[in-house]
Amino acid sequence: MTDFQKYIQRYLDLVPSGDWVKELQTSGEKTIAVYSKLSEEQSHFAYAEGKWTLKELLLHLSDTERIFQYRILAIARGDKNELPGFDEELYASQSFANERHLDSLLEEYQLIRKSSRILLETMNPSALTNIGTANGNQIAAETIGKLIVGHNLHHLNIIEERYLPNL
Numbered sequence: 001m002t003d004f005q006k007y008i009q010r011y012l013d014l015v016p017s018g019d020w021v022k023e024l025q026t027s028g029e030k031t032i033a034v035y036s037k038l039s040e041e042q043s044h045f046a047y048a049e050g051k052w053t054l055k056e057l058l059l060h061l062s063d064t065e066r067i068f069q070y071r072i073l074a075i076a077r078g079d080k081n082e083l084p085g086f087d088e089e090l091y092a093s094q095s096f097a098n099e100r101h102l103d104s105l106l107e108e109y110q111l112i113r114k115s116s117r118i119l120l121e122t123m124n125p126s127a128l129t130n131i132g133t134a135n136g137n138q139i140a141a142e143t144i145g146k147l148i149v150g151h152n153l154h155h156l157n158i159i160e161e162r163y164l165p166n167l
Helices: 003-012 020-036 054-076 088-093 102-122 141-166
Strands: 131-134 137-140
Touching: 003 141, 020 054, 020 102, 020 141, 054 088, 054 102, 054 131, 054 137, 054 141, 102 141, 137 141
Parallel strands: none
Antiparallel strands: 131 137
């Protein structure tokens, strides 16, 4: 198993069922429920120096999902161009998430998740088996869809373990 396969496996292992498109809906609902209970003040909380605030984390989920959507679309449509990686720390530092209202970030997350669901629910299943190259690694469009779920659940676990107990 390559380092890349080990890296993504930790996210794939978090997907609780084989119906990952349904899990896309469920993980989105869980995220919305957690963030809907936060006050504007609480959303500025980071559990340690140098860690993202809850706002930054939410926008990280949205940014990552947008990138994953594009990768799914490109690979499913047969694009053979190598798709670039991205630096999540750079994106977070340039997001200005903390200057936005929590409601705005939550609305954005909801719309991106809805867009992912529509993209994946309406895609021909054979297109999801297409393989492409993203960030220097071969990956199937379907695997990227599963990564959206696993990545989201990974961060929900961190929120529950490290953020919420301190609020």
